[in-house]
Each structure stands twice: as C-alpha cells, then as structure tokens.
Amino acid sequence: MKPTDTNNPDYFHKVVDCQWACPAHTPVPTYIRQIAQGDYTGAYLTNRASNVFPGILGRVCDRPCEPACRRGRVEEKPVAICRLKRVAADHKDDIKQYLPKKPSVLNGKKIALVGAGPASFTVANDLAPLGYNCTIYEKLSKPGGLMRSNIPAFRLPEEVLMEELNYIIDMGVKLKLNTPINSMRSLLQEGYDAIFVGSGAPKGKDLNLPGRWEDKKHIHIGINWLEEVAFEHTKKIGDNVLIIGVGNTAMDCCRTSLRLGAKSVKVMGRKPRSFFKASDWEVEDAEEENVEIIINHSPEGFITKNGRLTGMLFSIMEHDIDADGNILNSKSIAKVTIPCDDVILAIGQENAFPWIEVDAGIEFDQWNVPIVDKKTFESTKKGVFFGGDSAFGPKNIIWAVEHGHQAAISIHNHCRGVSLKQRAPDEIKLKSTKMGMFEWSYSNSYDESERRKMEHVDLVKRFSKLNMEVEVGYSPDQIATEVQRCLNCDIQTVFDAPKCTECDACIDICPVECLSITENTHNEDIIRKSLNSDKNELNQSLFISEELKFTNRIMVKDENICLHCGLCAERCPTAAWDMSEGIVKIHHADSQDTEYVSEVIK
Amino acid sequence: MTSFIKPRISRKSAPKNKIGLTRQDYDGTMSTLCAGCGHDSVTAALARAFFELSIKPHKVAKISGIGCSSKTTSYLLKEAHGANTVHGRMPSFATGAMAANTSLTYFGVSGDGDSLSIGIGQMIHAMRRNANMLYVLENNGVYGLTKGQFSASADIGSVAKKGTVNDQPPIDPCALGLSVGASFIARSFSGDREQLVKLIRAGLMHKGFALIDVISPCVSFNDHKGSTKSYEHTYKYYSKLVHADYIPPAEEIKAAYDVGESMPIVLHDGGEIILRKLDPSYDPSDRSSAFSKITNNNTKEIATGLIYINKNLSDMAEQNNLQERPLNQIPYKELNPGLDNLKEIQKSFR
Ligand SMILES: Cc1cc2nc3c(=O)[nH]c(=O)nc-3n(C[C@H](O)[C@H](O)[C@H](O)COP(=O)(O)OP(=O)(O)OC[C@H]3O[C@@H](n4cnc5c(N)ncnc54)[C@H](O)[C@@H]3O)c2cc1C
Ligand SMILES: Cc1ncc(C[n+]2csc(CCOP(=O)(O)OP(=O)(O)O)c2C)c(N)n1
Ligand code: SF4
Ligand code: SF4
Ligand code: SF4
Ligand SMILES: [Mg+2]
Numbered sequence: 001m002k003p004t005d006t007n008n009p010d011y012f013h014k015v016v017d018c019q020w021a022c023p024a025h026t027p028v029p030t031y032i033r034q035i036a037q038g039d040y041t042g043a044y045l046t047n048r049a050s051n052v053f054p055g056i057l058g059r060v061c062d063r064p065c066e067p068a069c070r071r072g073r074v075e076e077k078p079v080a081i082c083r084l085k086r087v088a089a090d091h092k093d094d095i096k097q098y099l100p101k102k103p104s105v106l107n108g109k110k111i112a113l114v115g116a117g118p119a120s121f122t123v124a125n126d127l128a129p130l131g132y133n134c135t136i137y138e139k140l141s142k143p144g145g146l147m148r149s150n151i152p153a154f155r156l157p158e159e160v161l162m163e164e165l166n167y168i169i170d171m172g173v174k175l176k177l178n179t180p181i182n183s184m185r186s187l188l189q190e191g192y193d194a195i196f197v198g199s200g201a202p203k204g205k206d207l208n209l210p211g212r213w214e215d216k217k218h219i220h221i222g223i224n225w226l227e228e229v230a231f232e233h234t235k236k237i238g239d240n241v242l243i244i245g246v247g248n249t250a251m252d253c254c255r256t257s258l259r260l261g262a263k264s265v266k267v268m269g270r271k272p273r274s275f276f277k278a279s280d281w282e283v284e285d286a287e288e289e290n291v292e293i294i295i296n297h298s299p300e301g302f303i304t305k306n307g308r309l310t311g312m313l314f315s316i317m318e319h320d321i322d323a324d325g326n327i328l329n330s331k332s333i334a335k336v337t338i339p340c341d342d343v344i345l346a347i348g349q350e351n352a353f354p355w356i357e358v359d360a361g362i363e364f365d366q367w368n369v370p371i372v373d374k375k376t377f378e379s380t381k382k383g384v385f386f387g388g389d390s391a392f393g394p395k396n397i398i399w400a401v402e403h404g405h406q407a408a409i410s411i412h413n414h415c416r417g418v419s420l421k422q423r424a425p426d427e428i429k430l431k432s433t434k435m436g437m438f439e440w441s442y443s444n445s446y447d448e449s450e451r452r453k454m455e456h457v458d459l460v461k462r463f464s465k466l467n468m469e470v471e472v473g474y475s476p477d478q479i480a481t482e483v484q485r486c487l488n489c490d491i492q493t494v495f496d497a498p499k500c501t502e503c504d505a506c507i508d509i510c511p512v513e514c515l516s517i518t519e520n521t522h523n524e525d526i527i528r529k530s531l532n533s534d535k536n537e538l539n540q541s542l543f544i545s546e547e548l549k550f551t552n553r554i555m556v557k558d559e560n561i562c563l564h565c566g567l568c569a570e571r572c573p574t575a576a577w578d579m580s581e582g583i584v585k586i587h588h589a590d591s592q593d594t595e596y597v598s599e600v601i602k
Numbered sequence: 603m604t605s606f607i608k609p610r611i612s613r614k615s616a617p618k619n620k621i622g623l624t625r626q627d628y629d630g631t632m633s634t635l636c637a638g639c640g641h642d643s644v645t646a647a648l649a650r651a652f653f654e655l656s657i658k659p660h661k662v663a664k665i666s667g668i669g670c671s672s673k674t675t676s677y678l679l680k681e682a683h684g685a686n687t688v689h690g691r692m693p694s695f696a697t698g699a700m701a702a703n704t705s706l707t708y709f710g711v712s713g714d715g716d717s718l719s720i721g722i723g724q725m726i727h728a729m730r731r732n733a734n735m736l737y738v739l740e741n742n743g744v745y746g747l748t749k750g751q752f753s754a755s756a757d758i759g760s761v762a763k764k765g766t767v768n769d770q771p772p773i774d775p776c777a778l779g780l781s782v783g784a785s786f787i788a789r790s791f792s793g794d795r796e797q798l799v800k801l802i803r804a805g806l807m808h809k810g811f812a813l814i815d816v817i818s819p820c821v822s823f824n825d826h827k828g829s830t831k832s833y834e835h836t837y838k839y840y841s842k843l844v845h846a847d848y849i850p851p852a853e854e855i856k857a858a859y860d861v862g863e864s865m866p867i868v869l870h871d872g873g874e875i876i877l878r879k880l881d882p883s884y885d886p887s888d889r890s891s892a893f894s895k896i897t898n899n900n901t902k903e904i905a906t907g908l909i910y911i912n913k914n915l916s917d918m919a920e921q922n923n924l925q926e927r928p929l930n931q932i933p934y935k936e937l938n939p940g941l942d943n944l945k946e947i948q949k950s951f952r
Pocket of ligand 1: 060062114115117118119120138139144146151179181182198199201202223226248249252355387388389390394395396397398400
C-alpha cells in the first residue's frame with residue numbers, strides 16, 4: 001500500500017474524533033487543555049471562534065462529539081466535552097475586549113437576515129466585523145429563535161442566551177423585532193446585496209386522528225405550546241398530561257408540564273427505547289423528575305366527552321426485532337384507553353415558507369424544502385442563501401452555526417464578485433510537543449478517573465420556578481478531574497521512517513497494541529491482521545509508513561485505538577516517533593484571503 | 603531506565619483467548635531495559651504465545667539466571683511462579699522444580715553470558731536429560747548487564763564498541779544442543795516477531811527440552827558498525843530455513859502448505875507442529891544434516907527456524923518415572939515411607 005499522506009489536513013483531523021464529529025469542528029482538546037491550565041477565557045475564545053455560542057452550547061448542545069469521543073473506546077463514558085464547554089463560559093473573565101469589532105468604516109454592502117435564530121446570528125457574527133451592514137428581521141418580540149421560544153429556561157437561562165446574542169448585536173448588527181417578513185418579493189426589492197434566510201422549520205406536525213378537532217383547547221402542538229409558555233401566554237396545564245412523541249421536543253414538553261403544575265405526565269412511544277430520538281441524557285433527566293415513559297403504544301384516537309378531552313386510545317404494539325435491532329414486523333395486540341386532561345403532540349417539525357412567493361425565483365422540492373447547495377448554501381436565486389433548520393429541515397444549534405459560517409463565506413464572496421466555489425481549504429500545522437527526554441508539553445499520562453456526574457438542583461427546589469436552571473455546573477474538583485480524562489487526540493503520533501531501526505520497542509510499549517511492523521502488501525486486510533487486533537472498527541484510518549530501511553517492511557498504525565499516550569515516542573531510541581500537536585485551521589469569512597500553508601514546525 | 607509506567611488499559615474491543623483473558627493479562631511489570639533492547643521484543647513474543655495458547659498464567663513457572671536477558675521473566679506473566687536464580691544456575695533450578703512438580707509449564711530465559719560461560723555445564727545437563735521446558739537464550743554477543751564485554755557467542759572478527767576485535771571462536775548453542783541430545787532446537791531473531799511467536803508456541807508444546815537461540819541485539823553495547831549481532835547485520839544476513847507453528851488438536855490447519863514442503867509432526871496432546879521447509883532438501887528430523895547445516899556454513903547467513911526436532915526421545919519425567927501429582931499435593935503419610943520402609947530401601951543399596 002502507498003504511504004499515508006499526512007499532509008492532507010483531513011488525515012490528522014479525523015483522528016481527533018470529537019473535532020471531526022463536531023459540525024463546526026471545535027478544537028475540543030485545545031480548549032480542554034486551556035481549562036486544565038485555568039485559562040477559562042482562552043478556552044471560551046477557542047470555542048467561540050468555532051461555535052459562536054459556547055455558553056449556550058455548553059448547556060444544550062446535541063453533542064455529536066461525545067458518542068464519537070475516543071475515551072469511549074476504553075471506558076464506559078466519553079469525556080464530558082459539553083460540560084467543560086460550560087465551565088469555560090461560566091468561569092471566563094470579561095471577554096468583550098477580545099471580540100471582533102465593527103470597523104469604523106463599513107464596506108457599503110447591506111445584508112438582510114430573516115429570523116433571529118442561531119443561523120442568522122452566526123452569519124452576522126462573521127460578516128459585521130468585515131464591514132457589512134447586517135439587519136436581522138424577527139417576527140417575535142425577543143431574539144434567539146427556538147433557543148428562546150422552545151428550549152426551556154430551566155435548561156438554558158435567558159441571561160446566558162442574551163449575553164451571547166448581545167456580543168453579536170454589539171458588533172453593530174441591527175435587530176428588528178416584531179417585524180415579520182411577509183413577502184420575499186418585496187424584500188428582494190429593498191436593495192440588499194444579499195439575503196440570508198434563517199427562519200427555521202417553524203411548523204409543528206399535527207396528528208389527524210379521530211376526535212382530533214373535537215377539543216382544540218386541550219390538544220396542543222408541542223413547539224407552539226412551548227413558545228406560548230416561554231412568552232408567558234400559557235401558565236397552566238391539566239393534572240394528567242400525555243406527550244405523544246419521543247424526541248427532544250417531547251422531553252422539553254413533559255418537563256415543562258411538570259413545572260406548570262401537572263401531577264402525572266406520561267411520554268408515549270410507539271416503539272421500544274432503542275428507537276427513541278431523544279438524547280439519552282434528556283430521557284434520563286425526564287425520568288429523574290418522575291415522568292413516566294411508556295413504550296409500544298401507538299395512538300389511535302382522541303376520546304372526548306361533551307367536547308372535552310378525557311383520554312386517548314392506543315394500540316399496544318408487538319415488534320419483531322432482528323439481531324441488528326431492526327424492526328421486521330409490527331402488530332397490534334390489544335387496545336387501551338389512557339385517561340388524560342391534556343395532550344401535547346411532539347412528533348416533529350416541518351419547513352414552511354408562506355411568505356416566499358412562488359414566483360420569487362426560489363425553487364422548492366416536493367417536500368417544500370428549498371433547493372439549497374450543500375456547500376455554498378445558495379438557493380436557486382443568486383444572492384439568496386439559506387441556513388439552519390430552514391435549509392434542510394430541523395437539525396440543531398451547532399449545525400445552524402456551521403451553516404451560518406459557510407453561508408457567510410458565500411455572501412462575502414458573492415459581494416466581492418468572487419466565485420462561491422473558491423473557498424480557502426482546511427490546513428494543518430504540526431508542532432512538536434517534545435520538551436526533554438521524557439517530557440512533553442501536554443499531560444500524556446493516562447488518568448483512570450471515570451466521568452464526573454453533573455449535580456442537579458434538588459427535585460423540590462427545581463419546580464419552585466419555571467426558569468430555575470437544573471444543572472448546577474461542575475465544581476472545581478470535578479473540573480480538575482474531568483479535564484484529565486481527555487486523551488489529547490490532537491497530539492499526533494508523527495513518524496519519521498528513515499530514523500527507525502526496527503527494534504519493536506514502540507510496538508511493545510504501546511498499551512493498546514495499535515502498532516506493527518509488517519511486510520507491505522496491497523491487501524489492507526492482511527495489514528490489519530498484523531495489528532494484533534481482531535476487531536478493527538473501520539471508522540478510522542490505518543497509518544502506513546514509507547518502507548523501512550533494513551527490511552523494506554512498513555510501520556503500520558491503527559488510528560482507531562491509539563490513546564495518544566506518547567509512550568511509543570518516549571520509548572523510541574532514535575526518536576522516529578514524535579508527538580506533535582496538530583493544529584487544524586478551518587477558515588471562516590474573515591480568513592479567506594490569508595496565506596496559511598500546512599507545515600511542520602520542529 | 604524509563605521514567606514512566608505503561609498504564610493497564612483494556613480497550614473495549616480487546617480480543618480474548620479461550621480462557622477469557624486479554625493479551626494484557628499476560629504482561630508483567632514495566633521493563634527497565636534500554637529502549638530498543640531486543641530482549642523486550644522477546645518478552646512481548648513470549649507473552650503473545652502464552653496468550654494465544656490460552657495457558658493459565660498461574661500454571662506457569664518462569665525461571666532465569668542473571669543478566670539483562672534474565673530480567674525478562676519479570677516483564678511478563680505477573681501471576682506465574684518464578685525465580686531469578688544465581689548466575690548460570692537456571693537450568694539446575696528448573697530441573698529441580700520439575701522433579702517436584704511436573705504439572706506446570708516451564709520456561710527458562712537466559713543470556714549468552716549466563717548460558718555459555720558460567721552456566722554452560724548446567725545447560726548441557728538439562729539438555730542431556732531432555733527436561734521438559736522451553737529454554738530461551740537471548741543472544742546478543744556480549745555481557746550486556748556488565749557493560750558489554752564479549753561473550754562466548756561473539757563471532758570471530760566482531761568488533762566491540764570501543765574497537766577491540768574478537769579472536770576466539772564462538773560457541774553455537776544450537777550445535778551444542780545437537781551434540782548433547784536436546785530434542786527441539788531452533789534459532790530466531792527478536793526482530794522477526796511472527797517467526798518467534800510461532801517457534802515459542804511449538805517449543806512450549808513440545809514435550810522435552812526446547813532450545814530457542816534468539817539473536818537479540820543489545821542497543822547500548824553491541825549495535826554498532828562491525829558488530830555481527832546488531833540489528834542492521836542481523837536483518838541483512840538472517841534467512842529462513844524452516845517455518846514451524848503449533849496447531850492445537852481441535853483447530854483446523856488453515857494455511858495451505860505445499861505437500862512435500864510441509865511436514866506435520868503430531869504431538870503427545872494430539873496437536874501438531876507444522877513445518878514448512880523453505881529448502882525442500884532439508885530434513886529437520888535428521889540430526890546429522892541439521893548439524894552440518896549449521897556448522898558448515900561458510901557464508902555470513904544466519905539460518906533461522908526450527909533446525910531440529912525429535913519427538914520420540916523420552917523426557918526427564920519419563921526417564922525417572924516422575925509422578926504426575928506434584929509433591930506438594932501428596933499427603934505427608936504417603937510421601938514419608940515410614941521407618942520400616944526406609945530400612946527396607948536402605949537395605950537394597952547395601
Ligand atoms: C423543543 C425543542 C428543543 C430543542 N432543543 C435543542 C437542544 O437542546 N439543542 C440543540 O442543539 N437544538 C435543539 N433544538 C433545535 C434547535 O433549537 C434548532 O435546530 C435551531 O434553533 C435552529 O436554528 P435556526 O437559526 O435555523 O432557526 P430558529 O432557531 O428556528 O429561528 C428562526 C427564527 O426565525 C423567525 N422567523 C420565522 N419566519 C420569519 C419571518 N417570516 N420573518 C421574520 N422572522 C421569522 C422565528 O420566529 C425564529 O425566531 C430544539 C428544538 C426544539 C423545537
Ligand atoms: C557469580 C557471578 N559472576 C559474575 C556476575 C556478573 N555478571 C552479571 S550479568 C553477567 C553476564 C550477563 O551476560 P548475558 O547472560 O549475556 O546477559 P545480557 O546482559 O547480555 O543479556 C555477569 C558476568 C554475577 N552477577 N554473578
Ligand atoms: S479524548 Fe479528548 S480529544 Fe479525544 S475525542 Fe475525547 S474529548 Fe476529543
Ligand atoms: S501514543 Fe503510541 S504508545 Fe500510545 S497508544 Fe498511541 S501508538 Fe500506542
Ligand atoms: S522504537 Fe523507534 S526505532 Fe524502534 S521500531 Fe519503533 S520507531 Fe523504529
Ligand atoms: Mg548477552
């Protein structure tokens with residue numbers, strides 16, 4: 001096989017599982033090391049450069065990084081990446097002086113942004129400091145999008161949300177609240193140089209079953225209901241509440257119901273738990289509050305008496321599940337009525353653009369989703385861009401942020417007359433961490449501690465106020481321990497083949513046996529077999545070295561299981577292995593023109 | 603001396619052997635040898651072979667003498683029984699232990715100094731008795747522990763680190779073994795893990811004395827230009843004569859060997875040692891051809907693999923009617939013949 005091209009910026013980037021899994025590619029191990037050194041401000045700024053909302057995301061991010069985390073391959077639980085993000089946000093100093101500022105002279109370009117959610121705010125964050133005149137139009141009376149109207153304050157306090165939105169508003173971004181955009185056609189005529197649509201996926205799905213329209217008052221659409229609660233239009237709910245659906249919206253609905261006085265709340269799922277869409281931790285938190293989770297109940301109808309909802313009819317389902325966990329067959333084995341006073345439907349959201357006229361020049365597909373380029377985020381109309389939930393349907397905040405970054409690059413190029421496809425590619429710098437014989441500039445010794453548990457406000461106290469934040473944040477001891485759990489996956493094992501004397505010392509010291517010296521063949525399977533590991537998860541690459549000088553064999557490394565402990569490099573008598581920090585540079589709108597070439601710094 | 607310890611980490615996907623142990627369960631304490639020492643590779647190969655054969659660590663006795671090589675036994679099989687004996691006395695100690703308890707798997711580790719100078723008399727007699735053990739001789743051509751004096755295995759013309767040239771002929775442990783009756787004789791190289799692990803598996807399962815002479819470079823005192831036991835020299839000149847691997851009784855023989863070149867040898871436990879000859883004319887069961895192969899070698903070539911095997915020689919336990927039951931499990935009453943019986947026994951010697 002050909003030697004691995006480690007100059008390809010993706011090669012080492014992929015090794016940093018968390019960063020690779022993060023849609024905005026937050027350099028997680030970098031900020032964890034900053035926290036370990038007590039540099040909370042630095043950790044916050046590192047985060048902010050990638051994900052814009054560290055305080056918000058440190059509480060409510062969907063955390064695609066955690067299931068990917070390497071630590072999960074040697075232990076039950078991944079590093080508490082998200083919690084540590086919150087640590088940076090909670091303990092930072094005043095950071096205003098370090099934020100990008102509105103330049104004294106603007107560039108004369110005007111951008112309209114529809115909707116004040118995370119997508120639009122990210123675009124504004126990236127463009128305002130470059131001199132763009134950005135105006136955000138929002139139909140509601142407060143900014144934040146679903147982060148404000150739907151994510152309950154007991155998970156995301158208003159102060160935290162406002163602090164991070166204000167950083168962007170303070171860059172000279174104009175925010176027009178209570179200003180719905182009712183016509184794309186007229187907006188197009190207002191002379192903006194570009195338009196960004198970040199209006200979300202605002203339509204909650206309904207459940208058209210018998211009885212649905214007999215009592216409209218007690219059957220609610222989840223996302224609308226949460227918005228009414230957030231804006232204090234709804235302050236009460238019945239004693240017995242059924243939530244239909246098992247996603248994250250359902251979890252917020254059930255916990256909010258308890259805070260509005262419900263005595264018994266049941267979340268009704270059609271399938272077993274392994275099929276739930278909600279994140280594990282959201283389900284755990286709901287159960288801690290005594291929400292009942294009921295599985296295998298498929299809704300059949302609403303039961304009303306004299307126009308008042310009294311219960312719901314369900315089919316009890318039996319599923320035939322194969323070894324891989326797929327449902328092969330489902331059948332109803334019985335019917336049951338469960339009494340209730342209110343039902344909240346939390347079965348999904350859809351895109352809806354009643355304000356975009358058919359002849360506005362923007363094409364939609366059969367599901368009413370606009371046709372948007374996956375890289376540039378431009379719609380079929382030049383100069384009109386989409387991002388966040390409005391682009392490809394409901395996702396999450398961190399995706400909205402990444403869409404925002406990409407759309408901002410496109411808008412910047414569009415306004416400068418540069419092709420949208422001409423985007424600065426990712427780059428990597430490798431910097432040795434060697435400080436002495438057995439000394440590295442990172443803490444390479446393996447720490448056995450298990451994941452720290454987040455403390456919660458006690459059950460009685462947390463229901464006293466609707467907006468009482470439940471998670472209390474990590475204590476100093478917890479922070480000190482949790483940061484050591486990170487394996488520093490960005491400190492890369494860099495191999496210099498000509499130096500190797502084929503002594504095997506690195507192979508023998510490696511605690512997880514992920515190295516091997518073997519004959520070179522074209523068959524990857526044979527090479528994988530030489531890595532004394534039976535089960536290679538194929539989500540990581542194999543490193544293949546140049547041929548070694550004595551035997552023409554090759555050094556092979558399975559990136560999947562390396563713990564970045566540096567023992568190979570400590571043990572190598574000729575320093576053929578080095579532990580180098582791989583700094584992945586991902587360009588946003590502000591650095592499209594800077595020269596930054598991949599390089600190795602010794 | 604290293605400043606760090608190797609952490610004990612079990613990755614979730616770590617393969618397990620038949621008795622449910624991972625490779626890491628066969629590790630010992632952290633090595634204190636120089637980084638790059640061939641002996642550490644031998645340690646790793648031994649641990650892997652024991653893991654692959656699913657041998658219970660507490661049913662193993664590991665015995666060694668004195669030298670860097672003899673430290674090997676500490677670096678694997680934490681749970682095994684073991685002793686570092688006096689310099690050169692490992693074979694006698696092992697012989698005695700075996701007499702008391704034949705139920706353990708015995709392996710001894712020694713060096714070229716330990717075996718071929720001070721301990722040569724001990725080693726010869728253990729081979730002659732065909733004691734049932736694996737004997738690994740980590741051969742680096744020097745006394746590593748005492749800072750690099752030539753050992754008795756140093757080749758004529760090999761140059762010491764400070765420039766002295768060796769003039770005395772080397773003792774070849776394999777030739778020695780052939781001449782005194784060892785029943786399994788092999789040579790290997792610490793740098794060829796694949797070959798070494800297989801030879802160790804075969805040697806462990808062979809009933810009788812199994813000698814493996816492993817060229818194992820000393821990075822600190824004998825890895826320079828002019829040395830004939832350096833990595834560079836060994837990689838350049840070593841050649842493979844006969845592949846050998848042990849296949850347990852129940853396992854199917856997966857590799858497709860060419861008939862004629864392959865030679866299965868059925869062992870007492872029903873398992874087989876499969877030999878694959880790279881030189882079809884070579885017969886590893888023929889002692890004289892083995893002897894001439896390794897002694898009439900005018901090239902610098904280092905012939906490796908299983909050089910000689912004789913599975914029909916009775917081992918020490920058979921020769922001496924040793925009990926299968928370990929002495930420590932025989933009740934005192936049975937072990938002590940009693941005064942009257944003792945008198946009878948003494949009478950028979952008069
Ligand atoms: C109940 C619930 C809980 C969630 N929890 C999480 C979570 O814990 N973590 C997570 O990462 N994600 C979560 N999400 C998803 C996340 O909130 C969204 O993916 C994200 O907010 C999308 O951002 P956006 O900028 O695309 O749009 P949105 O946040 O939806 O913002 C769109 C804004 O546009 C405004 N708008 C719409 N049309 C117009 C118009 N015509 N004129 C002017 N303004 C308009 C809307 O009022 C809204 O304020 C949750 C979603 C829901 C429903
Ligand atoms: C009775 C006795 N004599 C001499 C010594 C000193 N001594 C210690 S190790 C050694 C030689 C070891 O050489 P070798 O067996 O080749 O081991 P290596 O260190 O090369 O692996 C000697 C002579 C000793 N420990 N005991
Ligand atoms: S161990 Fe640290 S660097 Fe590695 S994936 Fe987990 S959080 Fe990221
Ligand atoms: S850093 Fe080196 S020794 Fe540590 S796990 Fe990775 S390859 Fe093995
Ligand atoms: S320890 Fe160094 S010299 Fe030895 S095999 Fe590994 S990389 Fe090569
Ligand atoms: Mg020696």
